[in-house]
Structures are given as C-alpha cells and as structure tokens.
Amino acid sequence: MHKRTDSLFKKSVLTTTVVTVVASAVNVPAVLAQDDEGFGLEEIIVTASKREKTLQDTPIAVNVTTSQDIEQAKIYELADLQTLVPTLRVNNNVFVSAQSFSIRGFASPTALGTEPSVGVFVDGVFRSRATGAISDLPKLERVEVLSGPQSTLFGKNASAGVISIVTAAPSYEPEGKVEVTLGNYDQRILKGSISAGVSDKVALSLSGGYNQRDGYTKALVAGAEDYDSKDRWNIRSQLLWEPNDHTRLRVIADYSKIDEICCASVDVVQGPLAPAIEFLGGAVLNESKAFPRKHTAAVPTRTKVVDGGISLHADLDFDGFSLTSISAYRINEVQNAGQIGDESLNTSFRIGDPGTDIKGLSQELRLTSTGDGPLDWIVGGFYFDEEASLEDGIRNGPDLRPFIDVLVGGNGDGTALVGLEGSLGLPAGSTFADGDVALYRIGQDNKDFSVFGNLDYNINESWTATLGLNYTKDKKEAFLTELQNDDLFASLGFLANGPLASLQFRPPVVEFPNVVESGKSEDSKTTYVLRLAYRLNDNMNFYVSKATGFKSSSWDLSNFSRPDINxxxxxxxxxxxxxxxxxxxxxxxxxxxxxxEFGAKLFFRQVSLNLAVFQQTLQDFQVRSFDGVNLFQANAGETSVDGFEFDARYSPSDNWTFSLAGTYLDPIYDDFRNAPPGPGDDPSMPKDLSGTKPKNIPSTSLALGVVYNKSLENGTDFFIRADYQYESSVKLSDLDTRFERQIKNLGVSTGLFFNNNVSVQFWGRNLTDDENLVSIFGAPGQPGTISAYVNTPRTFGLSIAYEYK
Structure with missing residues (x-):
C-alpha cells in the first residue's frame, strides 16, 4: 500500500498555518471588537447543527451563501453556486440529468443504482438524485454546504458532505416581486413570487420561474441543433399555519420541468476511425483549431425532466423539548434520448421513451432539547423508501451499416459486410441494420432506515464535548431484464478475442436476479462523531473532531452491467x-x-474567519468510468485527502465588504489495484493506480469577492460586486495525462434600487471568457477518439425587477 512520503511535512505546514492564524487573531482584531462605529459584518444564522445558531457558534465546517449573495451574483442554479463556494463542484455529463456534486474533491458516480456521496436536502427533504436538484433555485434564505460526513444530524448518510437549501417561508406581511432578465444567447428569464397572510395564523406564498436560452455549442452539421441550451420552468407553493405559540405547520408543494439539449461532448482527439467518418461524408472536428465550442452530432441529446413533490413540516414545542416531523413524497421522471457521442453520422442513438421513473417516500422524526442545563441533545429516526425503474435502449441509425462496412474494408455500400456475414453463417443484411434495437428494463427498490442522535455536554462555559451516533440499515433489490436484442453480430462468442471484437457493441447480457446472482444487497453500519469544542471568548471558538460516514452498496443499473468473472x-x-x-x-x-478535523471560528465586528484543517480517508471509494466501449464499476481500496478550507470576510466600512474563500487539497489513491484499464489496454486487465492522484481534483481553489454598497442622496441604493474564481491546474483523466484544466473566471454585477421599488441590475459571468475542458472520456464506439465537455462561455444579462414589501 502506497503512502505519502511527505505526509508529516505537510501536516506540519498545516498545523503551523493554524497556529499563525490563531496567534494573529488573538492579538490583532481585539481592537476591532471594541470599535463602536455603526458598521460591521452581520452574524449569519445557520441550522447546520439542527439548531439555529450563528455560523461562528457552529463547530462544523460549513460554507454559507446568503440570499443577498445569491441575488447580487445572480445564482440561478446549484451549478452557478460553485463560483462562490470553492469546496463545491458540479460535474457535467452527456445529459443534464447526469450532473453530480462533489465536496472536497469527492463525488459519487452518476448512475441510477448509486446513491450520492453528497446529500442534497431542500428544507430538510432528501433529494436522492441530482435530477431532483438541478432545476432553478426557488426563493431562498440561504444555502449551507457542509463538508465531511453528516449522518448524525441528517439521518440519511452522506459520506462526503451535504448541500442544505433553505427556502423562504411565507410572510404574513404582503410582499411580492417580479423580475425579467434578458441575456446573451437569447436568454429570457421570468421570475415571480408573492406572499401574504390570509389570517393572523395562516400565510400563503406562491413563486415560480421560467428560464430559456439558446445553445452556446454550435452545430457543424446542417440542420442539427445547437447544444447546451436551457428550457425550464418551476412553480412552488407554501402554506404556513401557526394555530398557537407551540405549533407550526408548513406544507410545501413544488413542480418543475426541464426540456434541454445538453451537454455537448466535443471531440478533442480523433482516433483511427475518423477517416471512415469523412469517407462517408461525415464531419470531423479538427482538434488543432480554436477551442471546440462546435459539435458534429447529427442527432441532439435531449433531456426531459419532470420533478415534483409535497412535504409536510411540523414543529411542536413541549416542556423541555421540541418535536420536528418532515414527511415527503417525491416523483422524478427523466427521458434521455439522442446521439451516442459527438458523431456526424447517424449510427446509433439512445431511446428516451419511457425513460426513468422514480417514486420516493421519506419520513424524519426528530426530538430536540430546549431546556436549560449542561446537556443538549437530539434524537431522531429517518425512513426512506424508493422505487426506481428505467427502460433504456439503443437503436441503430441508417449510417451504422455503411460505417461498419468501411471498417471491414468495404466502400460503404454493404458489399464487404455481406461477405463477412456469409463467412460467419449469418443471413445477408442481418447485422448492424437500420432500426435494430437493444432494449433493457432495469431498476431497484431501496429501503433505508436509520436512527441517530447527537449529545452536547457543556463541561463549563468554555468547553463542550459532543458524541453523535447513527445506525443505518439499507436494503436494495436490483434487476436487469433484456427485452430485445437484435445485435446478431455481438452474440457470436468465438469472435470475443479476435480483431472484430471491438464491433460487438451489445452482446447479450446475463439477466438478474438469477440462480447465481440474487440482485440483493443488505448493508448496515454505525457511524459516529466525536468533537471537543473550546470557546476562548465571545469572538473565538475552536474545535477538534473525528467523524465517520457510510454509503451503502451501489448497483450497476445499465446495459453495460456484467457479472463477476468469479x-x-x-x-x-x-x-x-x-x-x-x-x-x-x-x-x-x-x-x-x-x-x-481541526477548526477555528473567529468573528469580530469587521472581520470573520472560518478555518478547517482535515485529513479525510475513504475506504472502498466507489468509482465508475467509461472508455467508449466498456463501463467499469469498482472500489478503490483506499483514497485520502489532506487539506484545509477557509472562508474570510472583512468589512472596513459600511460600504465595502471583501471576502476570500479557498481550499487546498492533496488527494491520493493510497490503494487502487483494480482500477479500470486505459485506452488500448486489455479491458479484462485492471490497472494499479496506487500512489497516484485522482483526476479532476485541483490542489488549490479560491473565490475572491469584493462588494461596494452606497446609498445615494435621492434614496437610490447602488452596489457593484466582483467575484473571481480560480482553480489550479489539474489532470482530467487517471489514465491520459495529456489534458489539464485551469480555471480563471471573473463575474461582475452592478445594480440600482430606486425608491419606487424598481431595481435594475447588470450581471456577467466568466467575463474573462475562460476556456477549459471540464472532463474527458473515450468516445462511444470510436476507439482512440477522446471527447470532452467544455465550460460555459461568457454570459451576461440585464435584470429589471419590481418588489414591494
């Protein structure tokens, strides 16, 4: 097992950093605490610990984005949030529905049978799939990003972290807002919200939005559509009922739709099959030209998502404790259809109907102490029941047979392929025919139950000890059925090791469950958190903790699912x-x-600093990769990351606020001897990546922000804001070191808020027009060809709003 040779040195550097920061904080900002000017930073209230506390009093590594930050920076979706939160990353895939979230560099593979390492909660309701969290954000109070395992407070295990989205509750005072935005790429956004009390005990709210934009990755093939467009809308309603001082009930219903062409996978390296594509009249993107914001796909990859649900939140106060109940039912339907890869020939495409159907029920019960005394406690239970199914298939296009004919030595008219079919004893024209289908039905039933508790013992006014426990039991029953497979060529076993094996795209699968494979998994685990927190004074808090997390077994629910060779x-x-x-x-x-983890929380009137130094280890880290022909799912024996993250703010006056947040990560595969093979390698022979660094995890990520606010004499409020995102250079593949990414992204926004309730705001994102590849992968069906997803180019817009309160 490989280990860092310089681990002790790096830990020493991190410790020295902490000591230096603390020493400086003790001696310098004490003067600022005595400053009796009227300006300063506002304390941020969070619920990361399931209690309302200030951010500085919460001994958890959490980054908070406030509603003001979201409004000023024009954060429309979680993918935009990563420009402000360095520890959070949103990873693209061929469909917008296949996005995934990572915290501190680690994320789950995106797949139907894989539960997320990063849990997304909206008002305490768990969203089991990224497709339930990719719609535009509703009216918010804040977004909290919690780093590291959080099972003892959230019930549902999240081994890498949590994204907690807290929306605005209905207001008894009448208020409303409507906003219209026009941007480049013909972007049109309409958002609105209204809220009012219908009595002194009941309040209602209604909000919604519409967002449409043309694609920014242009089509080279005549008649094809541009990629990376937006077309989505959402609606959300709430009812708040407070019949007395001890009872608070909140019903939330939401519904959203997405119909988008995303995400372009452009070819950055052409493999040996490129001449065959050109011979048949197809377009090939020359990777030596300018940055590839053009695609050659003949058929667009279109994603349709329907997501919705209803939840009941009940908070009841009793003598010495409170009861919280969150009951939710959610649906999620996804149709992914279109071209398989960036290919100008219509060789094959994914069938999108009926697609994925997910139905989930969740229930959380939580008791929280409210009395005085040295003990503060939380106990609860969480239940999750989900049924997920997918009917997924591939249909041959009219260009597949001519394409294969060229590959076997013909001129595209099918003659050579007919000869090959005859030599194999197959009827003429029976292989790679237009309209042939490989169709599968796959899915799983998942039941998850956990009980959890958190106990804080206040030893004295300065010291607090915490013990948190979570016991989780997870059951899954998975299945795969092959409904149809017309690929006769792929069924010929004697070609498996020959030169034609690469043309066997869809061999018959082994359905399961069967007499050998049960299709069932049952996992249970007790996880914990141990923490000691020290309050030096009203301005400075420190903590040290050890936390564990757990993610249950994941099934390969795809048409690439293969049994174990054993x-x-x-x-x-x-x-x-x-x-x-x-x-x-x-x-x-x-x-x-x-x-x-070691953490420091410092807050003075003008300065705040949150710092966490950590060593995070993942045993049996779940990984998944695709080389264009084969999909691999495995466990890395041990993966770890040493690092630190910080979030600092400084407000020298009532007009200015400066912020700097960042992470430093040093990840490594300590033990990964069964890694997927690389391009050109024998697909049956795993690689040994032990001692190497995982892909796509930058060592340094920074977010620098500057905000200037000014109230003018005529009653108009003015602001200008700049946000700069930086990521150090990072490799995009574990197995191909030719490609790296570095991010330098500038966002600017400025606005005027007039005293007649009208506001005008201009905003721009990636104004430097930074160009980089987001990720790379082997192009489907084209050995040697490498495709990539590209970042969003410069976008900007003008927003006009009317708001009353």
Missing part, C-alpha cells in the same frame, strides 16, 4: 450465461469515510 463457472453450469460472455462488476461494495 461467477462464470456457476453461470455456465446453470445454462444462463451469455453466448458471448463479458465480465465486470454488478455492484460496488459500501464506501466508508473517516475525517479528522
């Missing part, structure tokens, strides 16, 4: 093996996280 003999004996057997892994075993 089951080959049993499958053969049972007579249920494929005629052309392929082996891999049906599932990844559970993932376990351990985090050691």
């Amino acid at each position: 089951d080959a003999a049993a499958l053969d004996a049972a007579g249920i093996n494929s005629s052309n057997p392929k082996y891999g892994s049906r599932m990844s075993t559970p993932e376990y996280a351990t985090v050691l």
Whole structure:
C-alpha cells in the first residue's frame, strides 16, 4: 500500500498555518471588537447543527451563501453556486440529468443504482438524485454546504458532505416581486413570487420561474441543433399555519420541468476511425483549431425532466423539548434520448421513451432539547423508501451499416459486410441494420432506515464535548431484464478475442436476479462523531473532531452491467450465461469515510474567519468510468485527502465588504489495484493506480469577492460586486495525462434600487471568457477518439425587477 512520503511535512505546514492564524487573531482584531462605529459584518444564522445558531457558534465546517449573495451574483442554479463556494463542484455529463456534486474533491458516480456521496436536502427533504436538484433555485434564505460526513444530524448518510437549501417561508406581511432578465444567447428569464397572510395564523406564498436560452455549442452539421441550451420552468407553493405559540405547520408543494439539449461532448482527439467518418461524408472536428465550442452530432441529446413533490413540516414545542416531523413524497421522471457521442453520422442513438421513473417516500422524526442545563441533545429516526425503474435502449441509425462496412474494408455500400456475414453463417443484411434495437428494463427498490442522535455536554462555559451516533440499515433489490436484442453480430462468442471484437457493441447480457446472482444487497453500519469544542471568548471558538460516514452498496443499473468473472463457472453450469460472455462488476461494495478535523471560528465586528484543517480517508471509494466501449464499476481500496478550507470576510466600512474563500487539497489513491484499464489496454486487465492522484481534483481553489454598497442622496441604493474564481491546474483523466484544466473566471454585477421599488441590475459571468475542458472520456464506439465537455462561455444579462414589501 502506497503512502505519502511527505505526509508529516505537510501536516506540519498545516498545523503551523493554524497556529499563525490563531496567534494573529488573538492579538490583532481585539481592537476591532471594541470599535463602536455603526458598521460591521452581520452574524449569519445557520441550522447546520439542527439548531439555529450563528455560523461562528457552529463547530462544523460549513460554507454559507446568503440570499443577498445569491441575488447580487445572480445564482440561478446549484451549478452557478460553485463560483462562490470553492469546496463545491458540479460535474457535467452527456445529459443534464447526469450532473453530480462533489465536496472536497469527492463525488459519487452518476448512475441510477448509486446513491450520492453528497446529500442534497431542500428544507430538510432528501433529494436522492441530482435530477431532483438541478432545476432553478426557488426563493431562498440561504444555502449551507457542509463538508465531511453528516449522518448524525441528517439521518440519511452522506459520506462526503451535504448541500442544505433553505427556502423562504411565507410572510404574513404582503410582499411580492417580479423580475425579467434578458441575456446573451437569447436568454429570457421570468421570475415571480408573492406572499401574504390570509389570517393572523395562516400565510400563503406562491413563486415560480421560467428560464430559456439558446445553445452556446454550435452545430457543424446542417440542420442539427445547437447544444447546451436551457428550457425550464418551476412553480412552488407554501402554506404556513401557526394555530398557537407551540405549533407550526408548513406544507410545501413544488413542480418543475426541464426540456434541454445538453451537454455537448466535443471531440478533442480523433482516433483511427475518423477517416471512415469523412469517407462517408461525415464531419470531423479538427482538434488543432480554436477551442471546440462546435459539435458534429447529427442527432441532439435531449433531456426531459419532470420533478415534483409535497412535504409536510411540523414543529411542536413541549416542556423541555421540541418535536420536528418532515414527511415527503417525491416523483422524478427523466427521458434521455439522442446521439451516442459527438458523431456526424447517424449510427446509433439512445431511446428516451419511457425513460426513468422514480417514486420516493421519506419520513424524519426528530426530538430536540430546549431546556436549560449542561446537556443538549437530539434524537431522531429517518425512513426512506424508493422505487426506481428505467427502460433504456439503443437503436441503430441508417449510417451504422455503411460505417461498419468501411471498417471491414468495404466502400460503404454493404458489399464487404455481406461477405463477412456469409463467412460467419449469418443471413445477408442481418447485422448492424437500420432500426435494430437493444432494449433493457432495469431498476431497484431501496429501503433505508436509520436512527441517530447527537449529545452536547457543556463541561463549563468554555468547553463542550459532543458524541453523535447513527445506525443505518439499507436494503436494495436490483434487476436487469433484456427485452430485445437484435445485435446478431455481438452474440457470436468465438469472435470475443479476435480483431472484430471491438464491433460487438451489445452482446447479450446475463439477466438478474438469477440462480447465481440474487440482485440483493443488505448493508448496515454505525457511524459516529466525536468533537471537543473550546470557546476562548465571545469572538473565538475552536474545535477538534473525528467523524465517520457510510454509503451503502451501489448497483450497476445499465446495459453495460456484467457479472463477476468469479461467477462464470456457476453461470455456465446453470445454462444462463451469455453466448458471448463479458465480465465486470454488478455492484460496488459500501464506501466508508473517516475525517479528522481541526477548526477555528473567529468573528469580530469587521472581520470573520472560518478555518478547517482535515485529513479525510475513504475506504472502498466507489468509482465508475467509461472508455467508449466498456463501463467499469469498482472500489478503490483506499483514497485520502489532506487539506484545509477557509472562508474570510472583512468589512472596513459600511460600504465595502471583501471576502476570500479557498481550499487546498492533496488527494491520493493510497490503494487502487483494480482500477479500470486505459485506452488500448486489455479491458479484462485492471490497472494499479496506487500512489497516484485522482483526476479532476485541483490542489488549490479560491473565490475572491469584493462588494461596494452606497446609498445615494435621492434614496437610490447602488452596489457593484466582483467575484473571481480560480482553480489550479489539474489532470482530467487517471489514465491520459495529456489534458489539464485551469480555471480563471471573473463575474461582475452592478445594480440600482430606486425608491419606487424598481431595481435594475447588470450581471456577467466568466467575463474573462475562460476556456477549459471540464472532463474527458473515450468516445462511444470510436476507439482512440477522446471527447470532452467544455465550460460555459461568457454570459451576461440585464435584470429589471419590481418588489414591494
């Protein structure tokens, strides 16, 4: 097992950093605390600990984005939030529905059978899939990003962290807002909200939005559509009922739709099949030209998402404790259809109907102490029941057979392929035919139950000890059924090791559950947090903690799902093996996280600093990769990251606020001897990546912000804001070191708020027009061709709003 040779040195550097910061804080800002000017930073209230506390009194590594930050920076969705929160990253995939979130560099593979390492909660309701969190954000109070395992407070285990979105509750006082935005790429946004009390005990609110934008990745093929467009809308209603001083009920219903063409996967390296594409009249993107904001796909990848749900939140106060109940039911339907890769020939495309259907029920009960005394406690239970199914398939296009004919030595008229079919004993024209389908039905039922508790013992006015426990039991029942497979060529087992094996795109799968594979997994684990917090004075708090997290088994619910090679003999004996057997892994075993952390929270009138130094280890980290032909799902034996993150703010006057947030990460695969093979490698032979750094995790990420506010004499309020995002250079692949990414992104916004309730705001994002590749992967069906997702170019817009309160 490989370990860092310089670990002791780096830990010493981190410790020295902490000591220096603390020493400086003790001696310098004490004067600022005595400053009796009227200006200064506002204390931020958070609920990361399931109690309303100031950010400085919360001994958890949490980054908070306030409603003012969101409004000024024009944060429309979680993907925009990463420009302000360095520890958070949103990762693209071929469909907008396949986005994933990472905290401190680690994220889950995006797949139907994989639960997230980063849990997303909206008003305490767990969103089990990224598709339930990618719509435009509703009217918010704040977004809290919690780093590290959070199972002892959120019930549902989240091994890497939590994104907690807190929306605005209905107001009894009448208020409303409507906003219209026009931007480049013909972007049109309409947002509105209204809220009022219908009695002294009941308040209602209604909000919604519409967002449409043309694509910024242009089509090279005549008649094809541009990629990376937006077309989405959402609506959200709330009822707040407070029948007495001890009872608060809140009903929230939401519904949203997305119909978008995203995300362009442009070719950045052309493989040996490019001449065949050009021979048949297809377009090939020359990677030596300018940055590839053009695509050659003939058929767009279109995603349609329907997401909605209803939840009931009940808060009841009793003598010495309060009861919180959150009951929720959610639906999520996704249709992904279109071209498989960036290909100007219509060779094959994904069938999007009926797509994915997810229904989930969740229930959380929580008791929280409210009395005086040395003990503060929280106990609760969480139940989650979800059914997910997907009907997924590939249909051959009219250009596939001519394309294959060229590859086997023909001129595209099918003659060579007919000869090959004859030599294999297949009827002429029976292979790679237009309209042939490979169709599958896959899914799983998931039941998850946990009990959790958190106990804070106030030893004295300065010291607090915390013990948190969570016991989780997770059950999954997965299945895969092949409904149709017309690929006769792929069913020929004797070609498996020959030169034509790469043309066997869809060999018959082994359905499960079967007599060898049960399709069931059952995992249970007790996780914990131990923490000691020290309050030096009203301005300075410190803590040290150890926390563990757990993520249950994940199933490969795709048409690439393959049995383990150790089951080959049993499958053969049972007579249920494929005629052309392929082996891999049906599932990844559970993932376990351990985090050691030291934190400092400092708050003065003009200066605040939150700092966390950590060592985070993931045992059996779940990984997933795709080389264009084969999909691999596995566990990395051990992955770890040493680092620190900080968030500092400084307000020298009532007009100016400066902020600087950042992370430093030093990740490594301590033990990864079963890594997926690289391009050109034998797909049956794993690689050993032990001792190497994981892809896509930058060592340094920074977010610098400057805000200037001014109230003019005529009653108009003015602000100008600049946000700069920086990421150090990072490799985009574990196995191909040719591609790196570095981010330098500038966002600016400025606005005027007139005394007639009208406001005008101009905003721009990525004004430097920074160009970088987001990620790379092997192009489907084109060995040697490498495709990439590209970042969003310069965008800007003008927003006009009317608001009354």
